[in-house]
Amino acid sequence: MKRLLGGFLLLGIVLGPLACGQKGGDLVIGEYGSLTGPTATFGKSTNKGIALAIRHANEAGGVGGTMLRVVTEDDQGKPEEAATAVNKLVSQDQVIAVLGEVASSNSLAGAPICQKAGVPMISPSSTNEKVTEVGDFIFRVCFIDPFQGAVMAKFAFQSLGLTRVGILRDLRSDYSIGLAGVFRQTFESLGGTICADESYQQGDVDFRAPLTAILATRPQAIFAPGYYTDVGLIARQARDLGITVPLLGGDGWDSPKLTEIGGKAIDGCFFSNHYSSDDQNPVVQEFIANYRSAYDEVPDAIAALGYDAARLLVHVLTVMHTEDPDAFAVLVGGGAGREKRQAAQRKLRDLIASTRDFPGVTGSITLDERRNALKPAVVLKIENQKYTFVERIAP
Amino acid sequence: MQEFLQQLVNGVSWGGIYALIALGYTMVYGILRLINFAHGDVYMVGAYLAFYSVGWFGLAREGGVGVAGVVLVFAVAMLGCAALGIVIERSAYKPVRRHSKLTALITAIGVSLLLENAGILIFGADPKFFPQIIESRTVRLPAGVVITNHQILILCCSCFLMLLLQLVIYRTKVGKAMRAVSFNRDAASLMGIATDRIIIFTFAIGSALAAAAAVLVALTNPKIDPLMGLLPGIKAFVAAVLGGIGNVPGAVVGGLLMGVAETLVAGYISSTLRDAIAFSLLIVILLVKPSGILGKAVSEKV
Secondary structure (H helix, E strand, O other): OHHHHHHHHHHHHHHHHHHHHHHOOEEEEEEEEOOOOOOHHHHHHHHHHHHHHHHHHHHOOOEOOEEEEEEEEEOOOOHHHHHHHHHHHHHHOOOOEEEOOOOHHHHHHHHHHHHHHOOOEEEOOOOOOHHHHOOOOEEEOOOOHHHHHHHHHHHHHHHOOOOEEEEEEEOOOHHHHHHHHHHHHHHHHHOOEEEEEEEEOOOOOOOHHHHHHHHOOOOOEEEOOOOHHHHHHHHHHHHHOOOOOOEEEOHHHOOHHHHHHHHHHHOOOEEEEOOOOOOOOHHHHHHHHHHHHHHOOOOOHHHHHHHHHHHHHHHHHHHHHHHOHHHHHHHHOOOOOHHHHHHHHHHHHHHHHOOOOEEEOOEEEEEOOOOOEEOOEEEEEEEOOEEEEEEEEOO | OHHHHHHHHHHHHHHHHHHHHHHHHHHHHHHHOOOOOOHHHHHHHHHHHHHHHHHHOOOOOOOOOHHHHHHHHHHHHHHHHHHHHHHHHHHHHHHHOOOOHHHHHHHHHHHHHHHHHHHHHHHOOOOEEOOOOOOOOEEEOHHHOEEEHHHHHHHHHHHHHHHHHHHHHHHOHHHHHHHHHHHOHHHHHHOOOOHHHHHHHHHHHHHHHHHHHHHHHHHHOOEEOOOOOHHHHHHHHHHHHHHOOOOHHHHHHHHHHHHHHHHHHHHHOOHHHHHHHHHHHHHHHHHHOOOOOOOOOOOOOO
């Protein structure tokens, strides 16, 4: 029995690549994400965004006549499954590039595999700094965590004209600590004062103690870069204590649950995000119209980032098709050797790395030398429990 | 000064919650010498019962639902939890009552884990948000200190329930029986007291108190999840020990003290020490006065 299994395995190893090689003719792109599990909404949104971008590209004739095909793997939102999924995409499906994941911990599980295999990976929405530090084949089309801290500091000082702001950070979240640190640094360098720097721990339900301490320093606003579940409660308790100044935050606020729990208390507050469906930019409005007709719903920021990641890849492939048709042909398939394929993938990587001012739905994307996207963030205001676009702030 | 007074108000109202939960711990311990570690999870179930009953009766309206609606929600949660308490006692604690105390303790931990995981399975792991069945109103006290009607409600409820319990224990026949059972279960049983019934009664009351606490907490801090009973449960236990376990006024004193200590530490030093202070207090009281603040030292009977 063991021998039989071994034989099958050997057969698989020998024939597998051959079978894939023969498929040829299509550009195969890999995607991994949480289509099931606790973060399934993220994975599904990304998937819809990517599918829309690829469908548009194919309807427009593909890349120089070559059609694109996406192989999607479900990782159930678990890092270990993410590693398995990427392994399969890279070794079995022989994808030319990988798109994913949303959650930084899952991206960190998949990235080393792509890096080792020399397959470019573009994360649509992992904001943790460490993701692209894995290696030179790993990219992202979203901004990184600390950037939002700087954006909100600029917004508070320049747009709202505030000079005294208190901070309330979540001590159990690297995300919150990162944002708060950069906010403090930027706000002080602009000339503002941080009058209080208090903290809580994720999962607390009573925030009155730190809020009272902040209130005593009479701030003009409170920067609370936590997640929506905590922020909703913080807003309520702040209003109960008689704090009327606005709260400021980051994309961790972006959930319908925020207004569900915060109710009226969260009105008049501001947070930074990747994109706003109110943005009157024609690129954004066209995307929303297309997405609506395809899925009958308004896309969220995650869907927009998935769309941008896929579109950026298609754009780079188009450039490659005109600039280096030979390497492009190797990518499309057709029995090229391993070395040639690796060279072609490196070429693809170099082209992605040279992206400058790509007009994405989530803003103009420029990749820096650390393969992070330099792009503007939008600031949203919450009014009557709805988000309204305030302004776009460039890095 | 204003900040300090405000922190004091925050602490006292949060302490009221600990006091309410601690009452259940203290009663069960007084009667059975059992630390019911599942108490915090009964509290969690109470919050969910209230959450769903708001949906069943269609009470999720803007601007509160009136007294009748509130009473209905409290009644569902308290009766449901009283029933749950009885079921737990019958199925988990009674079969091991004649075994060692350690067995009962481990059983309690088992029940606690069972309730938590069943909660995750049935209610889902993501937090739910409790609707505002009583609209929050801020009351201004002198010296610029503010307090909400929810916080006042918590304080009034914990004091009222403590007084009610004292009355039941010292002024009624059932209470007399409870005291007899707590004094010596076997002797009480020989005197014709239906000890099983008294124990059930104690569990039912303790669990109903936990449910009342849960509804009050859900009103002020409207986020409920299946693990919400874990930390408040342990802290209320510490509060019960602090005040003198088995002692009803002691539970209230211990709860208030804990709430104030926590809030002051979180407000003036750091929120990282918030949980540490509870256990530091426990260690100090066990070293200095093991019977608790209001507890009497019991000499070993020969």
